Amino acid sequence: MTEQIARNEICRIGKSLFDRSYVHASAGNISVRISDGFLITPTDACLGFLDPTRLAKIDFHGHQISGDKASKTMALHSAIYNKARLFDEDTSCIIHTHSTHCVALTMESGLASGEDMFSELLPAISPYFVMKVGHVPTIPYASPGSVKTIELVEKAMEVYGSAGTPLRACMLTRLGPYVWHSSPASAMATLEELEETAKLFFLKKKLIQPLTDEHLNELRTAFAARW
Numbered sequence: 001m002t003e004q005i006a007r008n009e010i011c012r013i014g015k016s017l018f019d020r021s022y023v024h025a026s027a028g029n030i031s032v033r034i035s036d037g038f039l040i041t042p043t044d045a046c047l048g049f050l051d052p053t054r055l056a057k058i059d060f061h062g063h064q065i066s067g068d069k070a071s072k073t074m075a076l077h078s079a080i081y082n083k084a085r086l087f088d089e090d091t092s093c094i095i096h097t098h099s100t101h102c103v104a105l106t107m108e109s110g111l112a113s114g115e116d117m118f119s120e121l122l123p124a125i126s127p128y129f130v131m132k133v134g135h136v137p138t139i140p141y142a143s144p145g146s147v148k149t150i151e152l153v154e155k156a157m158e159v160y161g162s163a164g165t166p167l168r169a170c171m172l173t174r175l176g177p178y179v180w181h182s183s184p185a186s187a188m189a190t191l192e193e194l195e196e197t198a199k200l201f202f203l204k205k206k207l208i209q210p211l212t213d214e215h216l217n218e219l220r221t222a223f224a225a226r227w
Contacts, residue, residue, distance in 0.1 A: 001092070001183070006032040006039050007052035009184040014041065017097065017188065018048025022195060027098040028176070029071040032184060033081055033091070036060075040077060042068035072145040079150045080180055083157040087166035090182040095191050098176035101198035106138060106173040118156060121171045122201055123210040124227055129197040130211065130219050133179075133190055134168050134226040135160055141173040153178070165226045169194055 001009070010030050017023045028047050031040035037059040041050060045068070056070035062078065064070055071077075077094050084091040105121055121136040122129065137156045142148040153170055160167045168190055169179040177194055181187040201208060211219075219225035 001032070001034065003034050003039070003057075004052075006034050006184075007055055010039060010041065010055060011050040011052050013095070013184045013188050014047030014050045017095075017191075018046065022099055022191065023047045023097045029073055029077075029096050030184070031071075031074070031077045031094045033093070037065065038074070038077065038081075039067075040070050040074055043071050045071075075145070075147075076150050076153065076178070079154055080157070080178060083154055083161070084166070084180050087161045088182070091180050092182055093184045093187040094178060094180045095184075095187045096176060096178045097191060097195075099191070099195040099198070101202045102171060102177050102195055103174065104202055105198055106171060118159065121177075122197055123208075124216060125201060125208050125210055126197060127211070127215070127219055128193055130216065130227045131223045131225045132168075132193045133197070135165055136169045136171050136177070136194065137167070138171045138173055141175070144175065168226070 010032055014030055026044045026046050029041045031038050037057060039055045039057055041047065042054060042056050054068045056067040057065045058070055058074055059065055073096060080094055081091060118137045121138050124130045139149060139152045139156065149172060156170055157167050168181060169177055171177050179187055179190040179194060181190050216227050220227065
């Protein structure tokens with residue numbers, strides 16, 4: 001993907017997410033890994049009104065080359081790329097939102113307190129959640145941009161990856177999900193599936209039974225699901 005295409009894709013994805021209320025105000029950020037560094041949305045930018053010429057460009061050493069001031073989450077994005085590419089070499093886009101239903105689920109007492117570092121946001125309640133998203137560990141709350149968050153996300157990615165179920169997403173308690181994939185479109189699709197599953201679970205969680213082990217084995221065999 002050329003730099004210009006990446007710039008346009010970030011803006012297209014940002015507007016799509018904003019128009020459909022997956023993000024609001026200046027919440028959330030998007031980055032794309034390109035041949036000579038990263039592009040990322042500026043700090044406090046509204047994803048619905050991005051200017052491709054003003055996206056921040058960062059080199060592989062973390063130095064800003066051009067554009068408006070980069071999002072304060074760039075360090076976390078860089079850490080995710082480094083870990084994710086150990087398992088999926090084509091990882092090239094990360095999306096972070098404050099998606100309502102995902103965040104609401106972390107307000108439950110156990111998740112909100114961070115008592116279990118790797119409590120999962122959702123059980124395996126639908127085949128497409130299992131196939132397209134996979135496990136989503138919750139990360140205990142820390143202030144936005146905290147070094148502690150980076151360390152915990154890296155640890156979660158190592159634990160799941162070493163177990164043979166590399167992550168496509170993690171959930172920051174009280175803040176929102178991070179998802180990553182091989183392209184902006186694929187990352188957006190992962191985010192959409194995650195938020196819609198969270199919405200379903202939030203609305204009907206007392207009535208939903210997870211898929212059985214037999215169902216999960218079928219998905220692993222037929223679709224290489226990471227579960």
